[in-house]
Amino acid sequence: METNQSELLRSYLSNAQASLLVADHTKVGPQWRDLDFLPEFNRLYYIRDGEGWLKIRGKDYYPKPGQLFLLPAGVEQSYSVTGENTFRKYWCHFTVTVGDIHLFQLLTVPAYIEVTDHGRLEAQFEELIRLARSTELTAPLRIKAVLYDIISMFLEESARQFGGFGHQTAAPPGVTKINTILEYIDRHLAEPISVETLSKLVHFHPNYFMHVFKTMLGDSPIHYINKKRVEKARQLLLTTDRPVSEIAENLGLELYYFSRMFKKWTGMSPSEYRAQSRKPPLT
DSSP: OHHHHHHHHHHHHHHEEEEEEEEEEEEOOTTOEEEEEOOSSEEEEEEEEOBOEEEETTEEEOOOTTEEEEEOTTSOEEEEOOSSSBOEEEEEEEEEEETTEEGGGTEEOOSEEEOSOHHHHHHHHHHHHHHHTOOOTTHHHHHHHHHHHHHHHHHHHHHHHHSOOEEOSSOOTTGGGHHHHHHHHHHTTTSOOOHHHHHHHTTOOHHHHHHHHHHHHSSOHHHHHHHHHHHHHHHHHHHOOOOHHHHHHHTTOOHHHHHHHHHHHHSSOHHHHHHHHTSOOOO
């Protein structure tokens, strides 16, 4: 169960696509205020000075300098000044999606983190601002690299400061059923597994099921099942002396088909893989 949860989280991040909309470093004016709205994009506010108020998911926050706030897309939020000493902040608007679903509708993350390396984050925001205004050919790629780095830092610090991040308890339709599918696949690798069987398990039409699965895991169901079978075969080849024919049988495959599939994935036959792994290391 925990392995599947971790695998699903890694799949979300592996398939996430980020895009920067705007980035800047400003001191907000006295009219900075908007209440109870649902944005279609995410916001990052890196507070450097001043005071103000945010409300995210019904909870009030009064950010302090040195905190990095994430205001997710599709979540009701508000913001306002609270006095004359208004926020000076680095900020950006961006999207990050897995298929057509916002990443932060899939992950549970805190509203903010305490930044530990202020020099680095300031430099990253300055680079985002520069690149957003640049006409350099490679600027779009460099923007993504910086944005992914900031998002990764936020998730890593969320884990360190708040004990981790995980699945949203109220995920979009279909997402919460994927774990059921992954557990079924793990338990039935030695049996024929069809898309029809899996889709019936979660009461989805096969076409919709394949769309949801590909969105969440970046793989078709059959490709994923074959990958899991090869992973299991590798483990058995490395840790047991079972004949290759027996391993194939344990995975519900004919020997010829198993050997072909294994070589396609690894570049070696099962026997070659076992022999290669048992060679003494070069000195």
